[in-house]
Structure formats: C-alpha cells, structure tokens
Amino acid sequence: MGVTDSVPHHRIAALQDRLAAFAAARDWERFHTPKNLAAALTVEAGELLEIFQWLTPEQSMTVMEDPESAARVEDEIADVLAYLLQLCTVLGVDPQAALAAKIDRNEERFPVR
Amino acid sequence: MGVTDSVPHHRIAALQDRLAAFAAARDWERFHTPKNLAAALTVEAGELLEIFQWLTPEQSMTVMEDPESAARVEDEIADVLAYLLQLCTVLGVDPQAALAAKIDRNEERFPVR
Amino acid sequence: MGVTDSVPHHRIAALQDRLAAFAAARDWERFHTPKNLAAALTVEAGELLEIFQWLTPEQSMTVMEDPESAARVEDEIADVLAYLLQLCTVLGVDPQAALAAKIDRNEERFPVR
Amino acid sequence: MGVTDSVPHHRIAALQDRLAAFAAARDWERFHTPKNLAAALTVEAGELLEIFQWLTPEQSMTVMEDPESAARVEDEIADVLAYLLQLCTVLGVDPQAALAAKIDRNEERFPVR
Numbered sequence A, B, C, D: 001m002g003v004t005d006s007v008p009h010h011r012i013a014a015l016q017d018r019l020a021a022f023a024a025a026r027d028w029e030r031f032h033t034p035k036n037l038a039a040a041l042t043v044e045a046g047e048l049l050e051i052f053q054w055l056t057p058e059q060s061m062t063v064m065e066d067p068e069s070a071a072r073v074e075d076e077i078a079d080v081l082a083y084l085l086q087l088c089t090v091l092g093v094d095p096q097a098a099l100a101a102k103i104d105r106n107e108e109r110f111p112v113r
Helices: A013-026 A034-052 A057-061 A067-091 A095-109 B010-024 B035-050 B057-061 B067-091 B094-107 C012-027 C034-052 C059-063 C067-091 C095-109 D012-025 D035-050 D059-062 D067-091 D095-109
Strands: none
Touching: A013 A067, A013 B094, A034 A067, A034 B035, A034 B057, A034 C034, A034 D035, A057 B035, A057 D012, A067 A095, A067 B067, A067 B094, A095 B010, A095 B067, B010 B067, B035 B067, B035 C034, B035 D035, B067 B094, C012 C067, C012 D035, C034 C067, C034 D035, C034 D059, C059 D035, C067 C095, C067 D067, C095 D012, C095 D067, D012 D067, D035 D067, D067 D095
C-alpha cells in the first residue's frame, strides 16, 4: 500500500478532487448535503456488512479467496470511502489528520500495560 | 489536504501501520475479524449520522461552526476511517486503488451528457 | 391499524411463530444467532434509509404516492420488523412490553412543560 | 408473548397512539419526516448491533444472562421499534400486514424441499 501512496493519482486529496469533479459534471452537488452524505455512508456500510452477515468469523476471514465476493467487497469499500471523502470535502475536514489525532488520543486513553 | 498527504505520518499506509501496532500492543487482533470490523464500521457510521438525524439540510451545512459539534464530527469521521482501514488491512484491500477503480467504472456508467 | 391488531394472524406473537416455523423448515436457525440477527436488522434499516437518502424532507413525505416506491418501502419495513422479531424470539424479549416500558421512562425523562 | 398481545395497552396500534401523543405533546412532530425517522431507525439499529459487535456467536447467545446487558438490549430494541412504528404512522403503513404479506411472498420464493 506504500506503493499506491506514492502514486499521486491515488492519494486521498486527488481522490477527493476526482469525486468533486465527478459530482459537479453531473450537477449532483445539490444532493450532497452533509446530512445526505452521512446517510449514504451508513447505507453503504450496511451493504458492506451484508456480505458478512451470515458468515462465521472463520468464513469471514477467507472472503477474498472467492473472486466474486472479493470484487463485491472492494466495490463496497470504495463506496464507503467515496462518501466519507465527499463528506470530508463539504465539511472541510481532513480525514487523515482527524484519524492521526484520534490515534494520539486513544494511545493516552488505553495505555499498554 | 494536499499538505497532509505529503506528511508521511498522515498517509493512509502509515495510518494503517499505526492502527495495526495499536491493536497488536493491546492484544485486540483476535477481535478484528473482517465480520466484526464491518459491523463496527456500520456502528460508527450510524454514530456519525446521529449528529445529523434531526437537522434540516441547511442546518447540516453549518455543523462545523459550533466547536462542540465540529469536534464530534471529526471524532466520528476518524472512527469510520479507522475501522475501514483496519478492515482493508485484514482483507489485503488497497482502499485508494479500489476507489480509483470505482471512479473509473462510474465515469463509464454515468456519462456526462 | 386497530383492525389488523384484532386479526389473530397479524398479531406480533403470531408473526413470530410464523417466522420461527419458516426458519426451522429451511434449517436456517443455525444462522440466527443474536449477533447475526442484529447485523441483518441494521443492514435492512440501511436499505430502508436508502429509499430516502437523496430526497428532500418534503419529497420524503410523498413517497407512498408512487406505487413502486410504496411497495419498496413496505417491503423494507417488513424486513426490518422480521429481523427485529426474530431477534426478540431468540433473546426472549417481548418487544411490545419493552417499548411500553421505554415510553413510561421517556415520559418521566422528558416532562411536558 | 401471546399474553401481552391480549393486553390492549401493549398492542401495536396502542403503542403507535402513545408514540404519536408523546411527540405531539413535545412539538416534535416537525422533526418526524419519513426521512428523519428512517435515519433514526438506522442509528438505533447500529446501537443495538454495537452490543454484539465484538462478541463471538456463542457469547451473543448468552447476552441476556447479564442484567446490565439485558437492560441495554431491551432499551435498544424498544428504540428500534419506536422509530419503526413512528415511520409506519407517518407513512400510513400497517407493519403487521406488511410483514404477513412478506412472509407469504417468501414462502413462494423459498420453497421447502
């Protein structure tokens, strides 16, 4: 994954730009209120969970071995990330900085014994 | 956001490494089956949606003006991204490549008129 | 709705019995752990929300005027109720008593001014 | 559960009436668009799932043995049912008739071999 990080086209900010251009070209920006994007994010997270809902813990670990489920998983992960990034764009939140700050807080909150 | 992309500490792969080390140090890896992480992702997406559930579309657009809601939004966005990245780690999925591929497919599926 | 309440076939306990018989006849009971049913309930709630995600508040109020959306709404409501009732059955929870108790608590918690 | 069905106070239609009166007395009806209620339902389903998210299938089956988790489960089930019923009220959907019709369809769709 370090590899794609170094490909500018795949970086988070570049993906946000592509998503914004995609929505603007289709006049979909008016649908992209923070509330609607948060709802769409939850809906897509549910679609990702659906793949796993009847699986045992063990079965869930081998889901990528079947090409069809693997493709479905990647597709739903992409949808979740897409709505998360679009939400960050409209709110002006930097997702990577938010997560780095949260890990800092969690390291204090849950000290290693 | 282009700025944080160039800070190695904030990049996606680095965040995934920090999250993996955090879980390993607390012996939490045994909880992190793909199924459990997909459930946790959905739960956190719901907590993010909760902030917006009774707001009008207009109110949802100004949620970052109040420092307390802004902090809550950033915290929930961090949680969603954390579980999404941990899920990608255990499944071996590259989230940025998955999203780039999905945008490519969507550009064909929804042509601009 | 008072009418269907008085039709035994439609009562909650009768619906729970039908759902239990349906699952038993197909040997699906082994999938119906409380955890899986809670996940399936969340997934179905997401599918119900999906119908409304891009609608304005006003548009969401007229969703039953279109026969196709009305059928979809009823279908997703049925799915949510089905998993909620199956969860109640496996946990031994009486959903109607639980809700009556909750309304009692809320009447104390949110007094009318 | 057949017992509570015969207590009028606990019947679905009576619970819907109590919920409607509760909202009206607090002037909360303006928040109860179908869209907002569908979002709130999903949020509450996520809170119910949260109780189970890190449990093994086996642990999830004994969740009612601990009085504290049992109370939490009943509370979240009540919340899910409350929003589902309020959604049904504003949309004019009979949840029990919708579920009975869905079971009928599923009996044809998934014949017992």
